[in-house]
Each structure stands twice: as C-alpha cells, then as structure tokens.
Amino acid sequence: MEVQMIGGANPNPMNGHGNHHHVVTVATEAARDWSSVVHRRLGQRPTRLKHSAGSYSCCIFKVPGTLLELNPKAYKPRIVSIGPYHHGKEYVHMIEEHKPRFFSALLARTRSFGVDYNDYFNALASKEEEIRDCYSEPLNFGSSELIEMMVLDGCFIIEMFRVIESIVTPEPDDPIFNMLWTFTSFMRDFLHLENQVPFFVLQTLYDMSKCPADPQYSLVELTLRFFNYGVQRPPDVLVKYYGVADVKHLLHLIQMSLINLPPESPREFDDEYLQLVRSVTKLRRSGIKFKPRKCDGWLDIRFNNGVLEIPPLTIDELTSSFFLNCVAFEQCYCYCSQHITSYVTFMGCLMATADDASFLSDHHVLENYYGTYPEVASFFNDLGKDVGFDIGRCYLAGVMEDLNRYYRNQWRVRWTGLKRKYFGNPWSLISALAASLILVLTFIQSFFALYAYVRPPRS
Template structure:
C-alpha cells in the first residue's frame, strides 16, 4: 500500500494564520479611545487638539513645535524644583510601559524608547499645569501658557479630549516624587479637582463629590475624572431597570400643561425630579467648552463598558425637552440654563447636535420613571385647562381683579334675573 501523500496546505489559510498571529492583543484595561467616525464626521474641531498633543494618538514628529518647547521648559522646572534626575524619572516610567500601552484601545506604533519619552514629557507637562494652577508662585514672567489667556483656554480644550489622554496612574506615580514642600498636603485627585473646579466648573454639578472621596477607587484619566462629577452619589437607587425608554414632552408642552419649573444648585446635575406639578432641574451654564466637554464624555461612555450611560441619557432627555428655541427661552427665563452662546436658538441646536448618534444599547434608562410622569401629567386635560385659566385670567393683578369683578357682576346679574322672575 502506497503511503498517503500529504496534501499541500492552502496558501490563503497560511496567510490568514499569519495575520491572526500578528493581531494585537486586546486588554480589559483599555479606556482611552479614538473617536468613532459617526461622531467625528463633520465635528473634527471637538475631538482634535488645538495647541498641544498629550499621549500617543496625536503625537507626530514636529507637531505643535512651540508647545514641545514649553513642555521641555516645564520638565526642566519640575525636575529642578523637586531635585530629581532625568534618569530616575525615565527609569520609573519604563517600568510602567506594558501597563500604560494597555490603556489605549488602538495599538501604539512607537518604539519602547519613544513611548517612554512621550509618557515622561507629557505626564510632567500635565503635572506642572495642575501645580501652577494652584501654586501661582511657580508661574514666572516667561510662562507662555498661564501668562497668555488665549493659550490656557486652548490648553483647557485639549486636556478634556478623549483622544488626548494619559493614564492617571502615570501621573500619580510621578506626583509621588514631588517634594512635599512643593505640593503641600494635596493628593493628586484633590489637585485635579481644584484644577477642573476652576476651569470646568465641576463644583457646579458635583453635589456630594467634593473633596473627591469617591474618585479614590481609581480614576483612569481626566475624562473619566470629570464624568465622575456628573454621576449620582451612591447609592444610586432611582434607576428603572426596564430596558426601554420613553420620549418626554418638550418644555413648551410642559409649560402649557401648567408645570412649574424650579432651578436648584443643591444636587448633582443629572438629578431631575418631578412631583406635584413641580419640575426641579439643577441649573447649569453653557459656554464655549460645553460642547467639546459633553461630546468627549459621550464618546467615552459609548466606547467604554459603563453599566449605566448617564451622560448619554441626560443629553437624550434634554434634547427631547429642548426641541426649539422657545423651549430654551423658557429654561433661561426660569434660570435653569445660563447660556454664554448668545441667542437661545444656538442652545437648543447645540443639545440636539450633541445627541446625534448616541445610543443606549438596551441599557437601563435612568429617566424612564420621570418621562412617564411628565407624559401622564401633560395628557391630563384638567392640568391644561387649569393652566390656561390661570394664564388667561389670573396671571396679573389687573386680570385677576377684572376677572373677579366680572364674576361678581355675572352673579349679581343672575341674582337680579332670578329675583325678577320670582316677583312676576
């Protein structure tokens, strides 16, 4: 019997196996993402750095050359003030390389030396930003970032971009080397809190979160840090676990039904409550950075495996309620929204632009109970009739007085008519 002749392998199969072996490993640590095309298309300005690249996604040889000089100046000042050697810091950063690479969802095509240099220079630049924000004595006349108003505004835009992040543990490791006389009693999360409190006003929507006790469990990067300040403080009980959502009525429809709008600053931004015809909404300010911030928070939520996509649902809710400029006008009148954008048409358009492409993926809907209550209230004809009566006849003292006078006159006329009939 002739020996079996081994059939030659299919060359395509060999090629596929080679490609499989060359694919990068996926790690559960990844939390820094590139923006999906459905968000990026036509909105590049909200995801691309203006003046400084931080981390590897926007690192290119020669990019932002002026800022690269500033980074090295900050590096020099940091090392000198804390009596640190460059070799000491670089050696420490090298020990973190494998873990740091895992934080990035896309593979980083940089050599080990280049990656370590990037992490060190960028991390110390960020630490100096934080330190100089609080300790003004470190800002000298030659500081081209804090010494120029337009520059720090552009830098603030760049440090909140999801593609422009560096792992927070790298910042913490280098911050531990800072001399205690240079940082006082500040932990890094506390210093970061003060930084964003000043420039992003996170204290305006972070009820119960200062001085950042809940962040201690391990923040991943700046976008993750800011998102934390939007979240309800634990325990988060007011969550409906039905995997459905309901579209709420617009602000104008609610106003027509007689809903009373109340602003508050005593709770977290997402905590919108409706009871007995009163809709309580935490006040917030919309400025030039709001769209950039919300867009990058949304991308982080959409890409990351968050159990509850709070920011996405908040934007969806506000987009449904604020459909026209009239809706925005009403929220502004009731001091719920303070807009620095000019006309309120831009405000409603902004909220609806941000919400495009956002999905919940069958997740639990935080505002389901609220939306059901609002819809039920608007559908009750008694509420609308009562609101119209109040608006048309009792909304000013003069109308109130004239309406009462008309009623009295009608009653007297009716009595006179009855008396006339009885006397016949």
C-alpha cells in the same frame, strides 16, 4: 470551477450508438489560490480597532465617526497634544516645543533628592505593555518614542497643576502663564477623550517628582482643584472625591466627581410611561412648573407635585466641550456609568426649540454663555443624535416616568389650557371677571323677572 464536456455532442443515453460522454472537473489556478487568500486574510490583525478594545483596561479611544461628523472640531485639541493620537500634528507644535523646558525645570528640583531623568524613563518603560493596552488603536511608535512621549506629556500636565496651585513658581516672563487665553485652552484640551494618558502614568510621575517640602496633595486632589477653576464646586463637595480609586484618566476623574447623587430606592417602571419626556413648551401646557434646584452638581434633577427642579447649568465653551467628550467616552467604555449621557439626553428633550432654552434661562435654570438660544438648543439636540441610550437603566428613569404620567392627565391639560387662555395676563383676567359679573347679574335679573311672572305680587 470549470466544467468541460469531453466526447461527442449527443448526450442521449437511449441512443444505441457507442458514443461515450465524460464530465471532467478541472481546478483552475484561481481556485487553488483561495486557500492562501483566506489564510492571509485570517492572519491580518485590525489596524483601526484592536481586539482588546473592549476590555476593562482599554479606556482611551478615538471618537466614533457618527459623533465626529456632527462636530468635527470639538474633539481635536487646540494648543496641546497629550498622548499618541495627536502627537506631532502641526496645530499643537507650539506647545510641543515647550515640554522639554518644563521637564528640565522639574529635573532641576528632583535631582536634589536623587531622582534623575533615567529614573522617570525606566519607571514608565517597565509599564510599556500596560500603557499600550489602554489605547483602543495600535500605536505606531517604538518603545523609546512612546516612553519619551509619556514622560514629557505627563510631566507637563503635573507641572501645570503645580504652577496653578502655586506649588511651583514659573519664570517671571514665561509666555505660557502670561497669556490669559492659554489657561482655558489647556483646561479644555486636558479633557478631550483623544488627548489622554493613563492615570497611572501621571500617578507614577507625580509620586517620583514630589518634593518633601511640597504641600501633601494627592494627585486626585490636585487635579480636582485645577479643574475647579472652570467647573466651580464648593470645597466640601470636592473633598468627597479626594480618595477615589481606579481612575482611568483625567476625563474619567472629572466625570466621576460630578456623580454626586443620593442612592435611589429600587422601583418597578411602567413601560407605558417610561419614555423620553416632552419639551418645556409641551410640559408647561400640562401645568408643570420649572424652578432651579439648590444642590452641589448638575445631575440631581427632581420632580415633585408638578414642579420640575433642575440644578442651574452654566453652558459655555468648556462645559460644552466636556459634555461632547464625556458622552463619547461613555459610548465607548462600557465599564463606566452613563450619567452624563442620560443628563444631556434629558436636557435635549426639554430644549427642543430656542424658546425652550430661553424659558429655562429666564427661570434661572440655564445660564447661557455658549451662543444664541437656537445654538444652545441645537447643541443639545445634536449631542443626542446617534447615541446609544438605555432608558431602563437611566438614573433619570423615575423622573421621566413621573413626568410622562403627569403630562398625560388630560383633565389637567385642559384646565391648564383654560387658565392660560383666560387668566394668563391681567387683561384676560379682568375680561373674564367682567364677563362673569355680567353673567351673574343677568342671571339675577332673569331670576327676579321669572319669579315676578310666576308669583305676581298681590294687590
């Protein structure tokens, strides 16, 4: 807005001369444009994160930048793109060329009972809006391109499951199944957060392509059996999850299948002790012992009578990739549990240094195929950075409170330090016993000398 003075230069109203002064407001061209700028900005829609990304239906996200900075390669698929986020990228082009071949083999079987390619495409075309709602970012694909992607990617996953379970026999010289490295790569890529398709897409394609002579596995059962080659669990544990409902995608299903915990009785927590726990080294100073816990899963950690029982964890490239992507999923999707985030945060607190990781490995709590112990400790510590974590709602809150309460008992800390110093090894023990024996003998000698002086023997 521009202000101009019109008239003489003397503004003094007491001046008796007849000079009149007027203040005139003039709206410039730039001021008249503000309304159009505001309306244009208010009319723009987000292109990176949709407004509906916080809804229950939206479950497939781009990994947050704060997590991506710490380990950018961990969230990118190695050999296969599933869904729209990495579609068409050069680093997944090799397998992309094989997807039509898998779909053609599936069609050759399903045509025998009247299901052709039109049936698959039409079935998913009717769900296009529902599919788009599952992704947190706008999808710059037309209808036909998106549906083609869903059909080819979904059928590729299902055929992979069937081949591994020997429901379908591949060609004798199929290069994908004759190279050992591809299987672990597929398993890892199928569990990337950015590499997902909605589970209802897979379910629709699976139901349509199921041959009457095939084993009557549910898709959930077939999926769990496939991933059990990498994260092995007893069959009776898997059976509990064959009927699980409301699965969002493959990563969500594996996350749910790991939460095999008994119900916790409600309790009130003391804020003074409900804090993150100390490292293994510091906890040992207070007398806390560590031992592996025999149970069916990673998450069921217990603390009783000074003993912290942790289910054995095998850390390798597959489990580390799963942890990274599952934590990212739990950070983005507020409608699922935060069990994996709680677990890796707890383990990161324990393994503050390489010595902590080495100690857990020596006591059969950790089986390390990931790298050096400094790399293992660094992995868990980096994973906990910039992660939202509500300790009051954590399933390990009771364990943390009990650990901290036990740790802060100063008399126990001092007694444990004394035992470690004087009885930590056989030579220290021998030295302490020898010193004690000398002290006792000296006391006896002094006693008798004093006694003889006070009450000398009668002649």
